[in-house]
Every structure is written in C-alpha cells, then in structure tokens.
Amino acid sequence: MLPVGLTIAGSDSSAGAGIQADLKTFAALGVYGTSAITAVTAQNTVGVDAFEAIPPSMVAAQIRSVAQDLPVAAVKTGMLVNAAIIEAVAETVLDCKLAHLVVDTVMIAKSGHRLLLPEAMAALKTKLLPLAFLITPNIPEAEALVDFSIRDQDAMREAARRLTQMGTSHVLVKGGHLEGRSATDILYDGKDFYVLDAERVQTTSTHGTGCTLSAAITAYLAHGEDLVSACEKGKAYLTQALKKATPLGHGHGPVNHFWNVNF
DSSP, rough: OOOEEEHHHHEEETTSSHHHHHHHHHHHHTTTEEEEEEEEEHHHHHHHHEEEEOHHHHHHHHHHHHHHHHOOEEEOOOOBBBBHHHHHHHHHHHHHHHEEEEEEEEOOOOSSOOOOGGGHHHIIIIIIIOOOSEEOOOOHHOOOOHSSSSOOOHHHHHHHHHHHHTTTTEEEEBTTTSSEEEEEEEEEESSSSEEEEEEEOOOOBBHHHHHHHHHHHHHHHHTTTTTHHHHHHHHHHHHHHHHHHHSSSSOOOOOTTTTOOOO
C-alpha cells in the first residue's frame, strides 16, 4: 500500500523549498504527498519578496480534510508564520491523532528573510514541540530555542538534551553551519546520541535543504523505518540531491529532488 505523508508548510513560488520541495521529496521516495498550506510566498533563489499567511481556521480545515479521508502515516511542518497558526496546527494534529510528527523549526529563509514572527516562539515551544516525534533545528534555530551559543558537537548535544526537556521525543540538531570537511548532525532519542556524518558538498544549490531533509525523514517514517534509519537514509538522500543539483537562478538554487528517478 502506498503510504501517505502530510506536509503543513508555506508555498514557495520558485518551488525549491516549502510545500513544493516536500511534495517532490515525498514523490521521489514513494510516498503519496498531501498538504496544508500555511502561507503563500513570493520568492525565488535570491530571496523572499513577500508573503501572506493563510487564516488559521483554513490551515486547520486543510489538515482535517486530509486526515478524515486518507491514512496519514507521517506528518511534517515547515513555515508556520505566527502563534495563531501554530496553535491551530497543534490543536488539529492532536484532535486528528496524527502520528510521527516531524517539526522542521523554520525561522529564517536561506536569504535571511524571517519566516516565523518573534512573538510566535513561545507558542512553538509550548504548543507544538511537546507533540513532536522529532524536531530538526539547524544551529541558528537550536540557538534561538535554547538561548545559548553552539560552536561544537558538545554544545549540539547539550542543546538536544534541553530540547527534549521541552517535551519533544527526539531531536536532530543539524550541524551544517559549523565549519569542517563533513556535515555532522547529532540525533538524540532522550537516552542515546547518534552521530550522522556526510561529506560537505560544495555547491550554491542549497535552497530548501532543511525542508528536503525533514521531508525525506518523514517519508521514510511513513514507510515504517525506525527513527535512526529514517534519519540516516534522509541525510543520504539529501547529500545526493546536493551533489546532483543543476545550478538554477541567480542565488541559492534548488537541490535535485529527483536524482534517484529515471524519466
């Protein structure tokens, strides 16, 4: 049976990140993708020109429509914009008993444009993180959540510990912002740490990497993979998507979501 995945995120008009990246990733990994759009953005590889948030009631309605009809095996969130949308998503995910919630803690776009309003941080911490099966912050996002500087893997581990204390079951702290020949992530399950290494790919095609990784992990969870395997396979998928990307646009181009598909 074809597993069903749900992405709750913003629409990227250049299709490198957000809903579009998530659905491409789901399709490439054999998952039927569904969506609940939280915002419509006008953006390209250079930056975000504008965005409009979707009313929270409409975000919730989209989630319910999907959940009432389709057997959603795993869910991910991306751009959530504001506290009202976060609260609506949390309430609806809980009401619909949606499992395997992966929260990609999207705060700032690759271009530097803020995608989560500062006043929404408290709602993210208290309403959504306690429902998450896994959260996937990068270094700046983890720093904002735990309020201390992260400069090495020991600090990544401490950040992961503190994030589980906020209620989330598992944490993947992504280390791509740290210097080094490899891109090293730290996965924590509340008891043990797992070090996930991959070569650092030198490319300008990095738009939507966070969305793509969290979507890939969600897809593997939908297929029934355990957490460690889902994260390892998701990271391997993203590494190849970076390696095989074709430069597009004048800024940070998209990764190649369909590197594993023969057309």
